[in-house]
Amino acid sequence: MLDRLTQLETEALAALEEAQDSDALADWNRHYLGKKGALTQMLRSVGELPKEERPAFGRATNEAKATLEAAYQARADALRQEQMQRELARGTLDVTLPGRPIGPGHLHITTQTLRQIYAIFAEMGFQVYESPDVETDELNFGLLNMPPHHPARDMWDTFWISDEVLLRTHTSPGQMRVMRKRCPEPIRVILPGKCYRYEQITARAEHQFYQVEGLAVGHGITMADLISTLTEFARRFYGPERHVRIRGSYFPFTEPSIEVDMDCILCGGDGCRVCKHSGWLEIAGAGMVHPVVLENGGYDPDEWSGFAFGPGVERPAMLKYDIDDIRLFYGNDLRFLRQF
Ligand code: PHE
Numbered sequence: 001m002l003d004r005l006t007q008l009e010t011e012a013l014a015a016l017e018e019a020q021d022s023d024a025l026a027d028w029n030r031h032y033l034g035k036k037g038a039l040t041q042m043l044r045s046v047g048e049l050p051k052e053e054r055p056a057f058g059r060a061t062n063e064a065k066a067t068l069e070a071a072y073q074a075r076a077d078a079l080r081q082e083q084m085q086r087e088l089a090r091g092t093l094d095v096t097l098p099g100r101p102i103g104p105g106h107l108h109i110t111t112q113t114l115r116q117i118y119a120i121f122a123e124m125g126f127q128v129y130e131s132p133d134v135e136t137d138e139l140n141f142g143l144l145n146m147p148p149h150h151p152a153r154d155m156w157d158t159f160w161i162s163d164e165v166l167l168r169t170h171t172s173p174g175q176m177r178v179m180r181k182r183c184p185e186p187i188r189v190i191l192p193g194k195c196y197r198y199e200q201i202t203a204r205a206e207h208q209f210y211q212v213e214g215l216a217v218g219h220g221i222t223m224a225d226l227i228s229t230l231t232e233f234a235r236r237f238y239g240p241e242r243h244v245r246i247r248g249s250y251f252p253f254t255e256p257s258i259e260v261d262m263d264c265i266l267c268g269g270d271g272c273r274v275c276k277h278s279g280w281l282e283i284a285g286a287g288m289v290h291p292v293v294l295e296n297g298g299y300d301p302d303e304w305s306g307f308a309f310g311p312g313v314e315r316p317a318m319l320k321y322d323i324d325d326i327r328l329f330y331g332n333d334l335r336f337l338r339q340f
Pocket of ligand 1: 213286310
């Protein structure tokens with residue numbers, strides 16, 4: 001019996017040296033020291049021995065068990081060390097390699113487009129005037145000739161913050177802010193900014209987008225000034241060969257109101273997918289400032305006149321760079337943004 005024990009110990013120690021990884025080590029542990037392991041079984045068989053041999057055998061078995069456990073622990077530590085050495089060797093850091101440069105980034109496509117628009121209007125004498133995104137019902141609608149319950153309010157699906165406060169649905173409330181600030185001086189400004197509409201998001205409509213309002217107030221300003229200003233803008237932004245077309249429209253804050261179209265930049269008017277086979281692209285709503293609006297801004301409509309227009313910003317960029325989905329602008333996908 002004692003011989004068998006010594007043999008088992010020798011065999012176990014040899015097997016332990018063979019174990020090269022943690023799986024092999026776990027197998028070894030189960031095989032020799034586990035509940036059904038060889039040593040445990042040997043300990044159980046102590047009952048088969050004559051009484052006087054039992055204490056000596058029990059002691060020897062416990063000693064063997066302690067030896068094997070210590071050897072197991074030592075082997076496990078050694079294997080862990082070896083593995084760590086291997087990993088360190090593999091991941092050696094070459095501190096002399098040059099670092100990875102962090103790119104400086106660049107302006108968002110919308111910002112670039114806005115800056116092109118500012119530059120064009122700046123050359124025509126328009127200043128940039130900013131007005132807030134969070135507006136009152138009064139400025140967004142009321143003072144623009146749309147009292148409460150005016151049906152034209154339905155043209156703008158609105159994000160309401162309270163009964164009187166909202167996210168501006170267009171940049172037109174800025175008209176009133178500039179007029180009240182500048183009156184009685186003549187005005188020539190653009191008002192760029194984000195607008196918000198409670199709308200279904202599609203490839204052509206976002207609930208947040210930019211507009212650039214234009215406003216000129218002075219003496220003897222006519223529709224001819226409005227049309228020539230927008231024609232000039234279209235030619236500078238899209239190319240000198242562009243033509244514009246005017247259609248009658250309706251806005252409560254302009255009279256008369258117009259819709260300004262431009263011949264399609266892709267097909268030149270023959271009809272294609274971009275212009276939905278009409279040959280024309282809508283570029284802005286516009287019109288002569290309504291007398292009520294002039295008056296609300298402090299200007300006497302018998303003495304003063306003015307024009308206003310409100311093109312978007314993403315749509316012109318979509319046309320110019322052939323982008324077919326407005327959702328790409330604010331989707332934060334660098335693969336898209338890096339192209340511009
Ligand atoms: N504010 C109008 C819109 O958002 C556009 C517009 C601006 C029309 C100025 C006329 C004058 O649809």
